[in-house]
Amino acid sequence: MAASTHTVTNQAPPLVGYDVYEADAALMAAIDRHVDPGRRAEAHAELGALGRRAGSAEAQEWGRLANDHEPVLRTHDRYGNRIDEVEFHPAWHHLMKQGVAGGLADAWSRPDGQVRRAAAFHVWTQVEPGHGCPLSMTHAAVPALRAQPDLAAVWEPLLTSRAYEPGLDKPATRKAGAVAGMGMTEKQGGSDVRANTTRAEPIADQEGAYALTGHKWFCSAPMSDAFLVLAQAPGGLTCFLLPRVLPDGGRNTFRIQRLKDKLGNRANASSEVEFDGTTIGWRVGEEGRGVRTILDMVAATRVDCVVGSSAIMRQALTQAVHHAEHRSAFGGLLVDKPLMRNVLADLALESEAATTLALRLAAAYDEDSESSRAFLRLAVPASKYYVTKRCTPMVVEALECLGGNGYVEESGMPRLLRESPLNSIWEGSGNVQALDVLRAMQRESGALDAVLTELGETRGADHRLDAAVKDFLTELSDLDAIEARARRVVERLALVIQGSLLVRYAPEEVADAFCASRLGGDWGHAFGTLAPSGGLSAIVERARPVRG
Template sequence: MPASTHTVTNQPPPLTDYDVFSADAALVEGLARHVSPEHADEAHAELAALGREAGSAQAQEWGAQANENPPVLRTHDRYGHRIDEVDFHPSWHRLMDRGVAAGLTDPWSRPDGQLRRSAAFLVWTQVEAGHGCPLSMSHAAVPALRKEPSLAAEWEPLLSSRTYDHGLDRPAAGKAGAIAGMGMTEKQGGSDVRANTTSAVPLAGEGEYALTGHKWFCSAPMSDVFLVLAQAPGGLTCFLVPRVLPDGTRNTFRIQRLKDKLGNRSNASAEIEFDGTTWARRVGEEGRGVATIIEMVAATRLDCVTGSAALMRQAVAQATHHAAHRSVFGRELIEQPLMRNVLADLALESEAATALALRLATAYDSAAGTGEQAAQDRAFLRLALPAAKYWVTKRCVPLAGEALECLGGNGYVEESGMPRLLRESPLNSLWEGSGNVQALDLLRALQRGPEPLNAVLTEIGRAHGADHRLDAAVKDLLTQLSDLDGIETRARRLAERLALVLQGSLLVRFAPPQVADAFCAARLGGDAGAAFGTLPGGLDHAALVERALPVA
């Protein structure tokens, strides 16, 4: 009923029924920059269609419902049989169905596949981030499975399928598509997977084992198949664990409980037990578990960067949209200099994250090939990926909090969607290795040979001479790299500077001048404070905000 004492005025309209892709200038330009010219029109049309669906009121309702109705564990059926199933709201399945159909588990079947998939992941994640976890792991499992060609032949077509066929009512061989999860972390080890105690005993069949042990965090326990690490006679080894066995019976996969998480609430994370009858197949050689699964880790780390870029973009879209329609003290928020500074700073951070994510995705496509450029991009990813994963995921949390504040009290209310973004924002900095893990991984890459650093410096060097602040930042980075005394203590600072210089080089080369100028002044020149909204004067704040507005 209409209010009897007042009319509702000065409230922004809902940000719905817009094209999430076409309204994102940084993403549109980044795709055009990296995609092969002969596939550009097809890729743009495909992403625009997904963007319209992502911006629809229907998709946004699915995202809200999936979070308001989190998954429920059912350990037994009505007769007392152990079933270990997780029930999801129908909206979760609708999100998964659309994500699978959009190719978010399949970068393999077309040219520029990872670039196009990453762009789509950035678009679709803005609807709801939780279901991105199983989509990410399903795509990332394939490189690991290729270490065992027979398993890859069996599972890759299912994991790359454009059909979402959920349910544990039949073996994967009888399904049109499959979803993958993983289980590496154990109570006593955390990131130190070599401390895992889960054991694997060889069985009579070639490559078959029985597992005994636990996993403290098992992502997406409703999946059809899992990659896990366990101690075989030859050492830590990677294994494939199906939920349903080839004869149609359930594999032993005891779900003890679901985690009560800060965010990512639409997705299930579980503690699981293998009781000695859990059947598994070896992936790769015994004792080579980390080397086998590292391909999966690299792919999911790329999705951590892309997923955080997506959260940033959605937060900026909501904040700028609100400010464009909200009038305070006699004029629109977007016209007020201090608010415009905040919005411009947020937009700058978001664009830098998007540019870096797309460059990594392009390198991932190239690295899968052969030849000198493929080798160069493999080396580039070895150093650039942990640096980007460290920095972009770290910046997501303060950006989401500041964007929420732009909506004032309305942003603190669940209906705005901003609290969900804020709760989600720390996840990617934890998933697939925390900040310290990334920084130490960066040091390992530096210590094992000159190729990764040379590849990154070659990339950065393409912008040499274009901005004196970038050149000075590169010089400072090289000084830091030359000082090995206490370098582990400084590893986070090194990862930060490397990521910033990479972002700066990309923006100087490809972004509009006002974007590159602002980034070099605030992020490399040191002419800004620690909080958002402290961009120096003399920059074109209005142009940065206008570019970030969610209008096509």
């Protein structure tokens, strides 16, 4: 029996049974802005259905179970046969099935596909971000495979299918759908993939087939149906498609050495793998053009780093606001306390700026024009650099809003915190992104022009934004030791793009507070240092997970 003193009061109720999509005003506004009017109703309906699933108690339990019951490596079966399989909890497969069915790997076959898919990714990965990794790689593999039309004809329908069929019991071509991963990184090179040592030798009697020998230091989601890998062919570094099951039904040699013990999510499996000379891969693109071939894949996954971080930020904000709406202290609800309201409003600004930027990147992909591609060349690495780095401090502050309750695993906040640094590392860490921005500005003049054209849409609308753009250009006028200043330059670039988007599209109180704090210098070093104004309450109200 419970002790007579054990009466539970003043605790926030579980945040379940809500619509993750309709609770996100910034995300819904982005759909209204970027989706063709004739397709908006359909997009809202699809995303609303996914949002209700994401906010359900069942889906949230899947997320918990998938992380509590970690994947297990089975190198051999009971008879001693090498199988190299990873066993997942059923909750993982439930998450994957819903994600695939929700279109998280299908953006290439319909109008407005990138925006609608990015919004779905933003919604569904708030349940559990780990399974977003294979979904992101599956989505991003499509443009890379198009460098080899014969392979794309076979694999693209499988990768964009909305059917999830796990297992290695038959070739992917006999499945209703397939999932893709990638293996680029090696011990000695890290982000410098040109230092890769994995070898690929042509197989004489199989057109386009090569025998691979080497290792991959990071290979995520090793139970995927196929992987894009880089290896040194006779003509130089080349991209290959490596299936887990060969066309004849036999297992390809794919030796999983161990699973990584990661800082972040526990639901997804990251591994080290070896290819022993009998591993078969099919060439994607020309020999020696491996980096060029995977650039489109890298760009797509970098956008997902931005979208994924914005999703984590939104979920952290949601939990903080929900707690403050139900927790009383010092004579009133936390949400009504001026200082807590300042903290929540500041977190809401960060979240809305990240979401708005992420969807703008996706919309530029849908535009598919010369100017949009030039814009993305700078905006993607700058956004990837800045948004992913803002994720961790924001989640830390949101966790603190829950006090000690946020520090225990049952709250879900530690899981968000552990995951928050991932996207700043995946697909090139901060220095890689910053140097990529400098490289694009120096080699591709149209990229900077495209960004300045975008910023020109709001010239004169806010004096703080105008001044920040001027400061950014001043940074570019001084090229001495610019590499050492690269992070400073890229941060300013990302901030002025965010500011321009919010001035154009966000409510006045959101744009004003963002420009005053992030661009105008009226901000401290911690969240919750906004200048007091009547607009803070409206900003917090806009961020509520359940409005009405």
